[in-house]
Amino acid sequence: MDTAKHCRAAESFVREFMHRFWSNDFAYFEKVLAADFVWIAAQEDQYRLDRDESVDLYRNICQSTPEVVLVDESYEAIASEGGVTVVTGWYYGINNPEMGSAFGSRQRLTVILRDLVGDQPFEIVHLHMSNPVTISRKGEYFPVGFSREAYRYVRMLASQYSDRESIEVREIGGATHVLRTFDVVYLEADRQYTMIHCLSKTLRARQGIGELSKKFPADRFFEVRRGSIANILHVISWDADSVRLTGGVEIPIPVRRSMKVREKIEQLRQLVIGGGGVSQRNLGQLDDPCETDGR
Structure with a gap:
């Protein structure tokens, strides 16, 4: 196996997964999870040791979080052995305030993939996301947790109003x-x-x-x-x-x-x-x- 090529494929898979994740693509999320999937999300109460519970959590996220665009991102496969690949990375996501809420956050993540054979090259065994997201609803002040970077991006997008x-x-x-x-x-x-x-x-x-x-x-x-x-x-x-x-x-x-x-x-x-x-x-x-x- 060409390890370098395999790692690039894993990075591309994680990139697509995160874009679909923040596009609220529920069907895709459910499709790529392994039976033994474990998810540690960014909020204090968002850790799930069961696949079904993870699916329920994501369903709630889809219902409460606006669609997000990833405007800056980086992913790197740091290990690949025995049919398992580890990808780490980060991204910066924003949304258009016309949707009724303002969102901006930079998050880090670690994803553990298991090799598959067929049209789907990997399944996700573990997802760890850090740095809680902060959302300001329409009519609210920006929360204290907003970084200057997030504020700058949202100001730029708010011009769309x-x-x-x-x-x-x-x-x-x-x-x-x-x-x-x-x-x-x-x-x-x-x-x-x-x-x-x-x-x-x-x-x-x-x-x-x-x-x-x-x-x-x-x-x-x-x-x-x-x-x-x-x-x-x-x-x-x-x-x-x-x-x-x-x-x-x-x-x-x-x-x-x-x-x-x-x-x-x-x-x-x-x-x-x-x-x-x-x-x-x-x-x-x-x-x-x-x-x-x-x-």
Whole structure:
């Protein structure tokens, strides 16, 4: 067995599991649990030594917790032997306050997997999650437990309350989709078409990226490089060489645009966090269309 390949598969499995976990995918959660599954969750009273009790606990979580988007995450298989693999990691999850509650938390986890044969490569034997989540319901003050990091992300997302405009796009096949600003992570040119990468799906629009980008608000979207336009709400981190977005996407920054892109990110983050806005110019007016991208 190729151990390195096996470990990468285990990391991918845990990544998918956590995304489905916070998407309230109850059927998937129940499907991947081993018969002897044990769960130690983050809250003091959330430890379950029985599979059925764990399923009941997750059912309650699905009913009480809004769907969460993981905007930053890392997983690493630290041991694999005798058909058992241990994966550790962390993630940062947020939700859109339009859903009626504000959520933001960074959690650590340890997952023990048992090898299977067939379409499902692993089953989960043990799940340990630490760092309790903190949720503020609509109408409540932010609880003391909110970290500055959580507060910053929620402030950025809370801008969606006053920014309710929707964006209508038509796919190549003719179907029309209405998207919220928060739904779109980034746009990517695909010859005469545009790939619209959203949180839960990717659409291929009939229009070229130059024309389509005019529909998107200039105080949310910015050009990283020629053919790539990102949503400031989904920028996780950046440096002189690249911008990293929700879902592990990394877009290289051309050398000649590096300073300009970083300045634009700082400008838009301050506008969003501070609740301000820019004049309603379209994206085509933000940058010099004749500027080369450095390639």
